[in-house]
Amino acid sequence: MTKLLKIMLVDDQKMANFINKKLIEVTDFAESIIDYTLPGAALSELEKEKPDLIFLDLNMPEINGWSFLDALKEKDNQTRVVIVTSSTSDLDKEKAQNYNQVIDFLIKPLNKNTILDLKNKLRPAC
Amino acid sequence: MNLSSAKYRITYEAFSKLSGSLSKVESLEELGTVANRHLKYLFNFRMLRIVMLFKNETAVSFTFLKSKEPKIVDGDELLDYEKELFLVKIPLLRALNTTDLPGYALPLYENWNTPKLWGWHTTSGEREICFSLISDDTESFNHSDMEILNLLVDNITSRYFQIYLGQQLTTKNLRLKDAITQIELKNTEIEQINNNQQDIISQRTEELRYKNKKLLELSKxxxxxxxxxxxxxxxxxxxxxxxxxxxxxxxxxxxLKEAALELDLVCKQVVNQSEQTASNANLTENGYD
Incomplete structure (x- = not known):
């Protein structure tokens, strides 16, 4: 299994990034991981970093997940997004379907299995 | 021309005059006055009294006393001999007793010379009529006057009922008008109630919308x-x-500890906000009650 992916983590909770990073490392999911607690900073370094996949939290101050997705659309940036949220609301899940680049909607906490499932899902594309 | 046919002709002329005048009267008072004015030309009498019963209730009594104002009483008390007449319906002719007179006629009794009481009963449709006459030696009445008396009674009672029915119609019309006004008033009231209810419904809907929004915020x-x-x-x-x-x-x-403490904090916040939302909802609800 080759590490091909570069993943960008965007979550205002430092600890959430810490956990997800560990899970990605232990499952051998990505080649490199960059993490951001400020969505604005993540957006501005997007062009430079060119990640293959973004793990995006929804509930964040100032720029929330939806605004982040709108900003991507505005930039015409097609980077694939996995929403990683603590919200169990069906409304959010429905809303996510309006964004084509959202390839999965995961509810925290993630575990090794959810990451491995995602890995399998992405393998043909890699 | 002999005397009796001359008298007959004069009487009928007098009667046709009375009849013409009666057809023009508009009120009961006028009916009494007009009849009273013409009576003396028709026959001799001391007192003439006409009582009408309509559906077993005394409708009215007319009492004419020679040279006095006529007396018209709605729902008058029947005199004893009148009660008898309505009951047995047989004409009467006898000496007059003082007990046969209504109170107001009593003082006249001593001026009369051997007064006699005549009484008759007749019906006309749903109305029962009893009419009585007092004559004496000076003002003598005899059977040849009966025809004209019958015509007179018929004329007066018919006219009375025309006026009575006209008044009834006017009263009923007034009542109807009153009822229509009442109905209109009630309709306006109902409309107002409906409008009020609409207002209350939209207020409550607004209230519910607000509560729902609060609940949704809470659930988010x-x-x-x-x-x-x-x-x-x-x-x-x-x-x-x-x-x-x-x-x-x-x-x-x-x-782990840091996250647990944060969870504790948020738990407290959620409880607080739930209580606040609940008490706000109660306050607004009480405001409407």
Missing amino acids: LNAHNLREPLTRILGFLEIADLYSDADLRRIIFPK
Whole structure:
């Protein structure tokens, strides 16, 4: 299994990034991981970093997940997004379907299995 | 021309005059006055009294006393001999007793010379009529006057009922008009009530919308804020076995504690906000009651 992916983590909770990073490392999911607690900073370094996949939290101050997705659309940036949220609301899940680049909607906490499932899902594309 | 046919002709002329005048009267008072004015040209009498019963109720009594104002009484008390007449319906002719007179006629009694009481009963449709006449030696009445008396009674009672029915119609019309006004008033009231209800419904709807919004906000707060620190705790447990005991104590436990404290804080916030939402809702509800 080759590490091909570069993943960008965007979550205002430092600890959430810490956990997800560990899970990605232990499952051998990505080649490199960059993490951001400020969505604005993540957006501005997007062009430079060119990640293959973004793990995006929804509930964040100032720029929330939806605004982040709108900003991507505005930039015409097609980077694939996995929403990683603590919200169990069906409304959010429905809303996510309006964004084509959202390839999965995961509810925290993630575990090794959810990451491995995602890995399998992405393998043909890699 | 002999005397009796001359008298007959004069009487009929007098009667046709009375009849013409009666057809023009508009009120009961006028009916009494007009009849009274013409009576003396028709026959001799001391007192003439006409009582009408309509559906067994005394409708009215007319009392004409020679050279006096006529007396018209609605729903008058029947005199004893009148009660008898209505009952047996047989004409009467006898000497007059003082008890046969209404109170107001009593003082005249002593001026009369051997007064006699005549009485008759007749019907006309639903009306029963009793008419009586007092004559005496000076003002003598005889059977040849009967024809004209019958015509007179018929004329007066018919006219009376025309006026009576006209008045009834006017009264009923007035009542109807009154009823229509009442109905219109009630309709306006009902309309107002309906409008009020519409207002109350929209107020309540607004109120419910507000409460729903508050509840939705509360449920969102729960979904996001409450689960967030919990997912971190669960996440740490997920990765716990990737660490050595020492690292677990050094790296993970402090973070776990931090997340647990945050969860506690958010729990308190949620309870607070629930209580506030509930008490706000109550306040507004009381405001409407």
